[in-house]
Amino acid sequence: MNPLLTVLVIFFAHILSEIRGQTCPTQDISPCKCAEDAYRRATVDCSSASSSAEISSALTNTSLPPSQLWRFYIQNNAAVLELTEGTFQRLTFEFIQIYGSAVKNIHPLALVPLQGRLEVFVISHCPLEDFPFYDLSEFHRLKELHLFNNLLTSVPAFMSKSLEILFLHNNKIMSVEFDRWATPNLKVLQLHNNLLTSIPAIRSDSLELLSLNDNKITSLKFDEWATPNLKQLFLSNISLTSVPAFKSDSIENLILCTNKFTSVKFEEWATPRLKVLKLCNMSLTHVPALKSDSIESLDLGYNKITSVEFDGWATPRLKQLLVNDNLLISVPAFRSDTLEILRLNNNNITSVEFDGWATPNLRVFDIVKNIHPLALVPLQGRLEVFVISHCPLEDFPFYNLSEFHRLKELHLFNNLLTSVPAFMSKSLEILFLHNNKIMSVEFDRWTTPNLKVLQLHNNLLTSIPAIRSDSLELLSLNDNKITSLEFDEWATPNLKQLFLSNISLTSVPAFKSDSIENLTLCTNKFTSVKFEEWATPRYFHEFETLYSNWCSHLKLPTRWGRLKQLLVNDNLLISVPAFRSDTLEILRLNNNNITSVEFDGWATPNLRVFDIGNNPLLKFPSGIVDGMTKLEEFWCQGGTLGPTLSSGFLEFHSKALKLVVLQNNGISRVEPGAIKGLRHDTKVLLGENKIDVLSEGSFRPMLAILSIGDGVLDLSGNPIPCDCEMWWLVLARKLLRHVSGKCHNGTELRDVDSGNNPLLKFPSGIVDGMTKLEEFWCQGGTLGPTLSSGFLEFHSKALKLVVLQNNGISRVEPGAIKGLRHDTKVLLDENKIDVLSEESFRPMLAILSIGDGVLDLSGNPIPCDCEMSTEHERAFNDAVQRPFTVLPCLNSLHLSPRKLRTVALTGMVTQNGSWSSLCEPGTVTLSHVGDCRSGELCCQPNVQNTTTMTSALNTFFVCGRKNYRTTSSNGGKPSEIEEWPWQAAIYDVKAQDFVCGGALIQEQWVLTAAHCVRPGIPFLSDPKTDFVVHLGKHHRADTEDDEYVQIRQVSHIFQHKDYSKENYDSDIALLKLAKPSVLTERVQLICLPTKYDVSDENLQDGMLGWVAGWGNDGSDLQTAVLTEVQLPVISNRLCRRDTTNFTGDFTATRTLTSNMFCAGHSTNTSLEDYRTVCPGDSGSPMVFLSNASHDSYWTVEGIVSHFFQKETCNLRRPGQYGVFTRVNRFTRWINEVLPDF
Incomplete structure (x- = not known):
């Protein structure tokens, strides 16, 4: 044999x-369940188990592929009290999570099967009293241990060379043997909210964050610590009675709030990198002179401070100073070129020395509840924006506004103002007074010739005098108690937007205005509208006044020639007359009692959305859609169209058709040709009907069209038996992929096969x-x-x-x-x-x-x-x-070798135990099978020391490899030739310049950003005069190119179908080259992300990735050579927070979707160290090096997409981040496009 x-x-x-x-087993593993996620990783959920033995029994004979076993999960289980020996049998997991359960103990041998694979272990909100810390040395891949919200009382000595994150907060821990730990890679330690009264000296070369908040530690011997990389230290509410002399070259963030000390001696500190210091909510009475070259934020709020030695301060980087809620009675002249936020509110301040005050960059100045009429006098010549909000402000010196000649915006919202008197301001353009207690406003005595926006909503107004203003453009009076409105006495020739919702109006005035465009009258008490008395020629761009007004009759005047949107849904209409409009785009008639529609004479050529769902139509006017040549959405759900859709029932004539909704209509049979005119990306929803036969004659023509693009036929909730009648569909797998729903027996239609x-x-x-x-x-x-x-x-x-x-x-x-x-x-x-x-x-x-x-x-x-x-x-x-x-x-x-990039192993074991390689001699270097991990190659590329243009057909190249291994740098420096061999430069022939970067993912395919190519075209064929790709390029100038640069014409462009030029969502595209590239040392492939857990780790907050490109430099000049920058990933949560804080605009991050991530340097970074991506870098890959083994490889996790703000590169500052497309969200799309072309 x-x-x-x-x-x-x-x-x-x-x-x-x-x-x-294959992921989950076919056999029953009750009471456990197995499910796979979008990345085909198996999660075993044993939340319904009654004991550990029952879990063990369920998993005894289970056959699961180890490479795809990911998570073991127990949640809200009151029966499993202990993890006993043999609980996991032979199975291994990367992630164990036990939450809100009754587990009190873990047998020392229970976790043994997990030793070689476990990376994250979580037990939280359980009565866990003990944990086998002494066994952690055997878990060589364990990086995160989360044991928070339990009943642990102590943490003994233990060893772990892999552990990086340890969460022990919210327990009952009274002792921790720090001095006997051996955790050389521990970076984050959370011990807050325990019962610690003291801690031994901490010595750790790796620790970066330590939280000891909410303990009972009265003293701290910081001088005995040895933590050279500690950056963040949290010591709030630990009963400290004195402040140690902090000496640390690394610490950046120090929180000491809610302690018991009454004084601080800054002169004894040595913290050259400290950026954030919080000394809030204590009993400090005096703040000595502070000298710090690094401090950027200082919080002294909620103390008993009566004096601050501002004169002796030297804080050249200070941006934020909070001294609110103290006992200050005066403020000396303050000078700072960097200060942006100063809060002095809720003190006893009676005087401010504005003479000599110099804060040119101050954005927020909060001194509310202390405003003396003369307090703002020094600001009269310069103040442009004044904001007081969310304060108990009861009065404001409006009468002084005439002296503020540059004041354009006054924001006094969310306060306790009760009235607004007469005042004058020739410069004021925006006045926000909403969310107060205002009962009267003397409009008729205002002198505000340039006022454009007035917000008065959510107050207590019961009436308003006639408004006369030549400049006013927007007025909001929503949410007041104004029962009547004498609009005929108003004189507002430029008023465009008027908001009068929920003000208790009992009748609608006769609106006469040549300017008004947007009028909102929702949620009032009137029962009729006499449109014939109106004269508003610019109004009806968007008409929503009939929404939920119990309308039973619809008659629209013909003069509304610009009507775009008409919503008459949720009323009592029983018929719809013929409708004619050249401008109407959206018409919603759903949820009425409509039984008939007058089809003859209907003409709406620009209608995009037509909704007539949930109406008891006696006969559907099929021909109504004939003239809708721009229709995108057709809704007719919840009606009586069944039991048969006859041939010719619907024939669409729109090339923009995206959605057809026919759910819940009692349809049991669809005749051939019943629905025509579908497009490649149309979604047809036939769910919740009674269809029990998928006849080929009826459904194949529809699917033949839908399958060309991303179209979908949804048949969910139909009693489809999935029998022999489906043979035609089962064997046409390409068509089957575009069908959603389930068979009568619960099988997903897409999973049905022969x-x-x-x-x-x-x-x-x-x-x-x-x-x-x-x-x-x-x-x-x-x-x-x-x-x-x-x-x-x-x-x-x-x-x-x-x-x-x-x-x-x-x-x-x-x-x-x-x-x-x-x-x-x-x-x-x-x-x-x-x-x-x-x-x-x-x-x-x-x-x-x-x-x-x-x-x-x-x-x-x-x-x-x-x-x-x-x-x-x-x-x-x-x-x-x-x-x-x-x-x-x-x-x-x-x-074949070319396919080995996506195969787990390339070797085999013979019967005598020896290993034989399948790598081709001469083209690869053999490595021992023991060095291989699941999902990685055992073959290394054999790249020669000199660059040769060897044919890719004769030499086997793998992805993510290069000869030159980069070292960390501050970024923004020229790269070495061959350093980023997958980098592509995209040249726009029309612009005659390199407009974007890209990444070579296959010999004939380049990955880039969708906005880099023609917008709005998901598939563009043969743009021979538009784009050219340069590979192996280093110098921007073509004259500097050598013979190793390869130039390829782009033959096809594929933008993702969901790309939005409004918010950059799905900003990703594929370029097919007219001719395959030749792989050399200068031209290599980058790996696509294939493992969710690896991508998840790469894109954790703080992880470092590299971006190379030919974009502008910090002086907004084009770079001469390929330039590289190393950037840390910023979590989306922090990105939103920092961007909002930086801009003061909550909508600034509206373009940050779940398909994106941020990267860049935070506000804790000095301006000298700040680096970012710039215009011209778009489309370039952000790559990460996998250091899981000596066989490391580079992976593209991001594509440079956009920036939140529009400043040029030289004006960007720390806390302004670049936004990147998250590539692992689109690997399935990439894998679908590449094989088909």
Whole structure:
């Protein structure tokens, strides 16, 4: 018996099981459940288990692929009290999470099976009293241990070389043996809210963050600590009675609020990098002179401070100073070129020395509840914006506003003002007075000739005098108690927007205005509207006044020639007259009692959204959509269209059609041709009907169109039996991918295949007419024991996959399977084939071996005896059979080298235990199998020391490799040649310049940002004069290029279908090159992210990635060479917070979606160290190095997308971040586009 083939069969069985994406087991594992996420990782949820033994029993015989087991989960379980030995059996997980359960103890041997794989372990909100810390040394991959909100009382000495994050907060811990820990990589330690009264000296070279808040530590011997990298220290509410002399070269953030000390001696401190210091909520009475070159934020609020030695301060970087809620009675002259926020509110201040005051960059000045009429006098010549909000302000000196000649904006909202008297201001343009207690406003005595915006909503106004203003453009009076309005006495010739919702109006005035464009009158008490008395020629751009007003009759005047939106939904209409409008775009008539629609005379050529759902129509006017040539959404759900949709029922004539909604209409049958005019990306919702037959004549024409793009046919909630009537759809896998819903038995329609059915006779001729068939599935059936000659004869040139697994086949006759292609994968595994006869298999292999075809025979009882060896000898003229040699005839039994980039292993183990490589000699360097991890290559690229233009067909290159390994830098420096070999420069022929960067992901494919190419075109073919890609380039100037730069024309452009130029969502595109690139040292491929956990780790807050590009430099000049910058990832939460704080605009981050992440330097970074991406860097990849093993590789996790603000690069500051497209959200889309083109 030849052991070589046995090894190959076992090996490729593993490979192909990975390809098929098996995750959860088929057998029952109750009470546990298994589910897979979007990344096909298995989560085992045992929340319903009644004991640890029950979990152990459920997992005893479970077969799960270790590479895809991800998380074990127990939540809100009151029955499992202990994790006993054997709980996990043989299974290993990367992530264990036990939350809100009754677990009190963990047996020391319970976690043993997890030692080699566990990375994150979480037990929280449990009565856990003890944990086997002493075993942590055996968990070599454990990075995070979360044991918070439990009942732990102590933490003994332990060792862990891998642990980076330890959460122990919210326990009952009274002692921690810091001095006996051995945790050389621990970075974050959370110990807040425990019962610690003291802590030993902490010595750690790796610790960066330590939280001891909310303990009872009365003293701290900081001088005995040795924490050279500690950046953040939290010591609030720990009962400190004195402040130690902090001496640290690394600490940046120090929080000491809510303690018991009454004084602080800054002169004893040595903290050269301290940026944030909080000394709030204590009993400090005096603040001495502070000298610090690094401090940027100082919080002294909520103390008893009566004096501050401002005169002796030296804080050249201070941006924020909070001295609110103290006992200050005076403020000396303050001078600072950097101060932006100063809060002095809630003191006893009676005087401010404004003479000599110099704060040119002050943005927020809060001194509320202390405003003396003369306090603001020094600001009269310069103040432009004044804001007081969310304060108990009861009065304001309006009468002094005439002296503020540059004041443009006055914001006094969310206070306690009760009235607004007469005042004068010739400069004021914006006045916000909303959310007060205002009962009267003397409009008629105001002199505000430039006032444009007045916000008075949410007050206590019951009436308002006539408003006369030539400048006013927006007035909001919402949420008051104004019962009547004398609009005819107003004189507001430029008023465009008027908001009068929820003000208790009992009648609608006759609006006469040549300027008004937006009028909102929702939630009032009037019952009728006399439009014929109105004169508002510019008003009806958007009409919403009939929304939820119990309208029973619809009659619209013809003069509304600019009406775009009409919402009459949720009323009592019973009929709709013929409607004519050249401007109407949105019409909603849903949720009425409409039984008839006058079709004759209907004309709405620009209608985009038509909703007539949830109406008892007696007859649907099918022809109504004929003239809607711009229709995008058609809604007719919840009606009475069933039981049959007849042929010609709906025929759309719009090229923009995106959505057709026909749910819940009692439809049981759809005749052929019932729905026509669909587009490639239309979503047709036929869910919640009574359809029980998917006839080919009715549904194939629709799916043939939808499958060209991203169209979807939704059949959810229909009683579809998924029987033989679906054969046409099951065998047309490309069509099946565009169907959503479930069979009557609960099986997802997309998961239905021809396999696992007890067919008495297979209808072989069914594939004859399938000339475009790509995938044929018929596994788990009863096709055996013999596949007779002529069993299957395919006629499709696109055939990629034939699945005949597990059919009891023992013999394959000659000619049983015909019509295979060079790259077809034929899966005959898990059968009973024991003879590989030359007559049967040689013709198949002869075709498959021409290309990348595969014949999988895993799990068959093939003896690999002399008969088989003789056949190979005859077939391939190989005179000598050497043991453990990969025979040429078997080349088609494994994936070709080009495919090895996506295969888990490239070696095999023979029967005698030795390892044989499948890497081709001379093109790769062999590595020992023990060095390989699941999901990684065992082969390294053999790149020569000199750059050669060797053909990619003769040399095997893998992704994410380069000769030059970069070291950390502050970024913004020129890169070395060959340092970023996947970098692409995109040249716009029309602009005659390099406009963006990109990344080479395959020899003929470049990844970039969607906004870099033509906007709004998801697929653009043959733009031969638009874009050219340069590879292996270093210098911007073409004259500096050498012979190793490769230039390729772009032949196809693929923008993601969801790309939005408004908010940059899905800002990703693929460029296909007209000719494949040649891989050299200068031109290499970057790896795409394939593992969620690796991407998740790479994109954690603070992780460092690299961006290279030819964008502008810090002086807004074009760089001469490829420039690199290293940037830390910023979590989306922090990104939103910092951006909002920086801009003061809560909408600034509206373009930050879940498909993006931020990167850049925070406000804690000095201006000298600040680096960022700049215009011209768009589309460039942000890459991360995987350091999981010596076989490290680079992965593209981000694409430079956009910036929140529009400043030029030289004006950007720390806290302003770049926004990147998150590539791992689009790998499925990439993998769908590449094979089809």
